[in-house]
Amino acid sequence: MNDTTTEFAPAAATVEEALLTRRSVRAFLPTPVPRAEVERLLALASRSASNSNCQPWHVHVLTGESKRRLTEALWKALDADGRVAEREYPFQPAPEDWEEPFRTRRRIFGEGLYRDTLGIAAHDAEGRLGHHRRNYDFFxxxxxxxxxxxxxxxxxxxxxxxxxxxxxxxxxxxxxxxTCPQASFIDFYPVLRRQLNIPDDQLIVCGVALGYADREHCLSGYRTAREPVGEFTTFHSGELG
Ligand SMILES: Cc1cc2nc3c(=O)[nH]c(=O)nc-3n(C[C@H](O)[C@H](O)[C@H](O)COP(=O)(O)O)c2cc1C
Structure with a gap:
């Protein structure tokens, strides 16, 4: 752990700590992250298992002017209501298609973020859009x-x-x-494809914001809950018969 990191947030010393302190951060400081550090993190991530070691991932890294240009293009598309109806990412249902218990969990998440943390009421479409917009500058x-x-x-x-x-x-x-993983980019995938020259044989999975969290921001207090282990686990005991 070096001084640059401790200045912003305590680093997680163990895997357990990393798991417990990871959360989706939606307010960052402008403090740059050196390219060598980004490369180191990507090299670590590439140690992940993959089917037959295919390593099918590809990462586009955006900083400075290229990030600004992408944000501008996405905001332009957002303001022109250019969201694509047919999402290419097949695993996120359209809002009306969410089923229980996921619909309720999604509602709780949304209320916790918008109403309780940001003070934006459910009917305040403009306020909600104002926060949603920030997805596209990676918060x-x-x-x-x-x-x-x-x-x-x-x-x-x-x-x-x-x-x-x-x-x-x-x-x-x-x-x-x-970090914050962000599927919201998928709503404008044609813009991403154009701006980043992403070929058709690549599926866009999500965006990820990476940087130092702004601990002073009201969003830094937002935490999400989890279902207890018993809710999603079935133990099959070892005894036969
Ligand atoms: C694939 C994926 C896409 C997500 N997309 C967004 C997004 O577009 N915008 C956002 O603010 N959060 C996004 N999230 C963050 C989730 O809302 C968050 O992981 C969830 O509420 C649990 O909270 P936590 O990450 O803080 O533990 C995404 C998470 C995942 C895994």
């Missing part, structure tokens, strides 16, 4: 990542991408950095 993080996977080798490549993403987020925590 002020100095580094924006766009994670893609090859469509070619396996339908299961998204599993590999998920492992890569989690490893990256935990490695970041160990370095005193924070």
């Amino acid at each position: 002020g993080a100095p580094v924006g990542l766009i994670l893609t996977v090859s469509r070619r080798p396996l339908a299961g490549a998204l599993i590999d991408a998920g492992l890569f993403l989690q490893a990256l987020m935990l490695a970041a925590r160990h370095a005193g950095l924070d």
